[in-house]
Amino acid sequence: MIASSFSNSLVGKPGALAGILALWLSVFLPGCSLTPGMDMKRGSDISDATVPVMKDGKLVKEKVKIVPITADLIIERENARLQDASKLTLPSSEAGPGPYRVGPHDRLQITVWDHPELNDPGGEKILPELAGKVVQDDGTIFYPYVGTVHVADKTVSEIRDLLSEGLSKYFKKVKLDVRVLSFEAHKVAVVGEVKHPGVQSMVDTPLNVAEAISRAGGVTAEADLSHVTLSRGEKLYPINLQALYEQGNNGQNLQLMDGDVLNVPDRYHSKVFVTGEVGRQQALQIHKGKMTLAQALSESNGVDFNTSNTEEIYVIRAGQTKPEIFQLDGESPDAMILAEQFSLQPHDIVFVGTAGVTQWSRVLNQLLPSSFSQVMTRGAFYGF
Missing domain, CATH: 3.30.1950.10 (wza like domain)
Known part of the structure; x- marks a missing residue:
């Protein structure tokens, strides 16, 4: 009632409206930085908050560097990935299995x-x-x-x-x-997202990963083929069944040995999260082990150009020991090319920042009563 009377009394008095608006701006504008909501620190290459980081075997608090997504970054990361893959020693480099050797219970x-x-x-x-x-x-x-x-x-x-x-x-x-x-002496276990998990006996013909999966009835619809693991003794080997099935990478089709455990995980944890100024905020399932930044934005109905600051598209990678933050400048002409070539990882968070005018509009909606918003609208009509 008071707010309504107050607004009605100011109609037709542009000068009064201007004074009242200036007063409100001087009071509330300094507090805008304290309004709730997710935002990144503009114009800085260091994150605002400190996070746990593993250093020398201990967790310490540090601020995370914000790294621009550029062609140089993508090339550097891809070369490092290929180099790490070439260094990975899989059991396939060992001598292949010979004739079957009899054991207890055979x-x-x-x-x-x-x-x-x-x-x-x-x-x-x-x-x-x-x-x-x-x-x-x-x-x-x-x-x-x-x-x-x-x-x-x-x-x-x-x-x-x-x-x-x-x-x-x-x-x-x-x-x-x-x-x-x-054949009862030598066995392997196939567990996880296969149709018939359990223990399989090894026979006089070599048993490899593909054969073991086939014996288990194949994988289920929820299987994550890109992150299969082989446990042998105290070592754990990653196996990419997706590369074996779709690219014919026989280096992934390892020969199994007595006591091996082959685990096919589910896809539940292979997700990325898209939030901020996008058409639809959601968790996205990584399909067949690969998703790019461009795909994530597209599947979230794209960036909302009416409310977003396209210079501030972030990929936040928490990691277990080394958190990382990457920034894509969407205003750049080659931004979508870079976004398509930037691969996401499970648990990445894609965040699209908010434009300044949108933030101010939301502040007004939170702080000002609807009747005063009407006053400002009328004031705008009168030209102040």
Whole structure:
């Protein structure tokens, strides 16, 4: 009621309106810098706030340098990425797997020709799961005439020679054959976003990453193929299945070994976040392991040119040890080319700054009652 009466009393008095407006500006304008809302420090190459940064194994507080996105930066980052990839030593550089070596719990079928008494009693009537000789935990089997034989870590040909030598002391012209009925000694685990996660037995043919994924029924729709990991002993190796499937990069198709754990993660954490003066603020899923700054802005319905300051397009990369902030000047003619070539990483935050006039408009909307806004509108009509 008071505000309404006050505004009505000033109608037709431009001088009074001008004085009142000047008074309000002098009171509230200095406080604009304190109004809530996200903003970056203009005209500075250092962030306003201090953040935790890892240095010499310890977390310390520092301000983050704001790095302009330029062609030189993109070239430098891409060359560093390629150099790091070339330095990465994957298990594929090691000697490939040789013939299958028998281990505990494997089931062996031993056939001695012309001597059926040495073979499985009952012959074909024995159930397959009960046939043959099971390798004991200590890596041995017992065989008639030969006795206890250590077969663990030996190939079937080596076992055949060993048994033939033992039986030749009792029989002439021994003809003997050995084969693995059940492979139980060497196993790998395939976990994560596959249709049938679990443990897989290794057989007498080499098992690689692609085969193991296929045995597990393939990946699910939520799988992140770009960040698969192989755990071997105390080491963790990154594997890019996307590059294997789409680019034929066989360097990613590693041969698996006993005890390996292959983990296919989900895509849930592979997101970037777009906020600020864009058409739609949202979290975006990184598709097939790659998203550029231009794609992120486009999928967010672009930059709002009515309210944004296109000189202030930021990529905030928190990181675990080294936070980074990058700035793209959208006013530059080559800005969109640079944006298309600047690759984002999971958890990046894309922030588009607000134009000064938009900030001032929002301050007025927050601080001034609607009736006084009407006064200013009328004052504008009268020309002050």
